[in-house]
Amino acid sequence: MAELEASTTAGARRARPISPHLQIYRPMLTMMMSIVHRITGAALYFGFLLLAWWLIAAASGPNAYANFEWFIGSFIGRVVLFGYTWALLHHMLGGIRHLIWDTLHGFEPAEREWLTLATIVGSITLTVLVWIVGYLAMGGPR
Amino acid sequence: MIGQHPNEMRTPMRRVRGLGPAHTGTGHFWHQRVTSAAGVLLSIALIVIAIALLGRSHAAAVQILASPLVAILMLLFIVNSAYHMWIGMQEIILDYVHEDKAKLFSLLANTFFCFAVAFASAFAILKLSFGV
Ligand code: HEM
Ligand code: HEM
Numbered sequence: 001m002a003e004l005e006a007s008t009t010a011g012a013r014r015a016r017p018i019s020p021h022l023q024i025y026r027p028m029l030t031m032m033m034s035i036v037h038r039i040t041g042a043a044l045y046f047g048f049l050l051l052a053w054w055l056i057a058a059a060s061g062p063n064a065y066a067n068f069e070w071f072i073g074s075f076i077g078r079v080v081l082f083g084y085t086w087a088l089l090h091h092m093l094g095g096i097r098h099l100i101w102d103t104l105h106g107f108e109p110a111e112r113e114w115l116t117l118a119t120i121v122g123s124i125t126l127t128v129l130v131w132i133v134g135y136l137a138m139g140g141p142r
Numbered sequence: 143m144i145g146q147h148p149n150e151m152r153t154p155m156r157r158v159r160g161l162g163p164a165h166t167g168t169g170h171f172w173h174q175r176v177t178s179a180a181g182v183l184l185s186i187a188l189i190v191i192a193i194a195l196l197g198r199s200h201a202a203a204v205q206i207l208a209s210p211l212v213a214i215l216m217l218l219f220i221v222n223s224a225y226h227m228w229i230g231m232q233e234i235i236l237d238y239v240h241e242d243k244a245k246l247f248s249l250l251a252n253t254f255f256c257f258a259v260a261f262a263s264a265f266a267i268l269k270l271s272f273g274v
Contacts, residue, residue: 038234041234042234045230045255048259052262052263055270058204059267065200085189088185089185095178095182096182102175130193134193137194
């Protein structure tokens with residue numbers, strides 16, 4: 001209280017009651033997935049630079065393209081590309097979930113848990129599948 | 143407060159202008175949904191195209207990227223995603239950045255970033271397509 005009065009007399013803005021945020025809630029899968037949707041969205045945002053680099057390199061000529069291929073073929077490049085694949089697929093499935101929710105379907109407790117679980121399981125499965133197909137297309141890991 | 147609904151939290155001026163904190167209304171919400179729906183198809187297209195290009199020589203990659211269908215799908219992906227992520231990042235900024243100058247700066251940076259990557263990527267596709 002003393003603090004409060006001091007700040008009022010000092011002419012500062014009075015401390016107002018604020019609503020609780022994330023930390024007071026028991027973590028739930030749907031909550032975590034909401035956070036992951038935002039994080040993957042932001043990751044894809046900056047990941048767009050990678051796409052731009054790839055296209056500009058292709059347009060610039062063989063040397064620039066070789067530089068890009070060197071990066072993407074390196075260990076870090078592979079990890080980044082794998083992460084981008086997963087982020088895109090996860091964000092896409094999460095987005096489809098959002099679109100389903102926008103039609104006011106899928107809000108029953110069991111349904112929303114199921115949808116959320118399907119997002120994470122689906123995105124991991126699809127990412128692995130895409131990479132298997134990718135390696136097959138290249139004729140084995142490099 | 144003539145004519146104001148008892149539960150209305152907006153001031154009459156806000157209602158007249160029809161503006162929220164982003165200075166535009168629900169339009170962005172809807173555009174986010176439209177670009178999401180298109181994004182599903184276009185992202186699948188991007189993944190297929192990327193797989194088709196894996197491990198190919200520069201000449202072969204150029205040939206694929208420059209073919210009309212691939213180039214059009216790539217351009218659609220670029221434009222659709224740029225708008226989608228511009229709205230999305232604006233939403234994130236408005237959730238977390240409240241100080242006026244920082245907000246203005248981040249909103250500007252968001253716009254510059256999205257325009258820059260989209261134009262650079264689209265330019266690359268066009269250059270490949272028209273072969274100059
Ligand atoms: C990434 C997933 C997250 C989502 C979807 C999310 C969502 C939100 C939303 C919707 C708001 C309300 C914004 C407003 O209307 O003012 C908010 C506020 C806030 N979030 Fe998060 N949040 C996330 C992660 C985090 C994390 C990881 C932190 C802390 C490290 C955090 C800290 C805060 C704080 C401090 C506010 C209050 C900001 C303010 O209004 O002054 N959030 N968040
Ligand atoms: C490169 C591609 C993409 C990028 C860079 C991107 C980026 C973003 C960003 C930054 C957000 C804001 C996140 C937030 O407010 O929490 C967002 C939201 C969203 N994204 Fe994406 N996204 C991409 C692809 C997609 C795709 C393919 C879908 C397909 C369904 C999608 C569906 C959504 C939806 C529905 C939202 C709104 C979620 C909400 O209202 O909380 N996005 N995206």
